Amino acid sequence: MILIALVFVQCKDDDDNDNAIYNHTCSDGIQNGKETGIDCGGPDCEPCSVNFSFDGVFRQEDQMGRPGVNLFFGVEGLRDSINLTAPHNMQARFEVVFKDKLMVLDSTFTSNVIGFDADDMARNFSKDVLWVSYNGPTSYFNGSEILTGRALGEDVMDNMLLWIFGGPDGTKNNNDPDTEPMLINDGVPANDASFLSTFPYLAPPF
Numbered sequence: 013m014i015l016i017a018l019v020f021v022q023c024k025d026d027d028d029n030d031n032a033i034y035n036h037t038c039s040d041g042i043q044n045g046k047e048t049g050i051d052c053g054g055p056d057c058e059p060c061s062v063n064f065s066f067d068g069v070f071r072q073e074d075q076m077g078r079p080g081v082n083l084f085f086g087v088e089g090l091r092d093s094i095n096l097t098a099p100h101n102m103q104a105r106f107e108v109v110f111k112d113k114l115m116v117l118d119s120t121f122t123s124n125v126i127g128f129d130a131d132d133m134a135r136n137f138s139k140d141v142l143w144v145s146y147n148g149p150t151s152y153f154n155g156s157e158i159l160t161g162r163a164l165g166e167d168v169m170d171n172m173l174l175w176i177f178g179g180p181d182g183t184k185n186n187n188d189p190d191t192e193p194m195l196i197n198d199g200v201p202a203n204d205a206s207f208l209s210t211f212p213y214l215a216p217p218f
């Protein structure tokens with residue numbers, strides 16, 4: 013009897029500096045070597061793409077385009093509804109509610125450091141989506157950019173407090189710790205765990 017053993021050898025072509033420049037098994041149409049999928053995965057090939065299944069019926073349970081929107085503007089009996097309403101229906105449903113709530117939070121609200129008056133605040137925050145600039149710096153608010161995205165390290169809760177309570181120049185309710193309530197800071201200056209420097213960039217559990 014003649015036994016024929018087929019041995020797949022995972023080989024790399026290397027340049028003179030021993031750097032891998034191409035791996036033939038990563039494009040041969042079969043899963044071999046250390047691949048975790050066909051021509052992908054393992055230490056020698058590109059990562060395999062993740063195939064998400066979108067079969068079945070999906071139902072919106074929660075949303076948070078901008079942190080703090082439901083927390084600050086939601087009112088008793090409406091918080092679940094805010095989470096369940098699709099963004100394109102939110103303004104029609106919640107704009108008036110949000111403006112009323114803003115004036116409850118600060119009955120003397122006129123405008124804030126980003127130039128929003130009460131109508132602007134209600135109109136823009138009742139559509140709970142995160143705006144992203146295609147061509148400018150990404151910032152929730154850095155003094156010049158306003159809602160052009162969100163960098164993970166930005167203190168977005170303090171931003172919301174500033175816009176609600178800080179008045180036109182950001183000092184309202186926050187001038188004097190002895191006489192004013194100091195409402196533009198939640199006392200949490202940073203995330204509890206450091207953000208990753210690589211994808212997915214989020215902070216690990218702590």
Ligand SMILES: [Ca+2]
Binds near residue numbers: 037038040050052
């Ligand atoms: Ca292969």
Ligand SMILES: [Ca+2]
Binds near residue numbers: 167169202
């Ligand atoms: Ca904070």
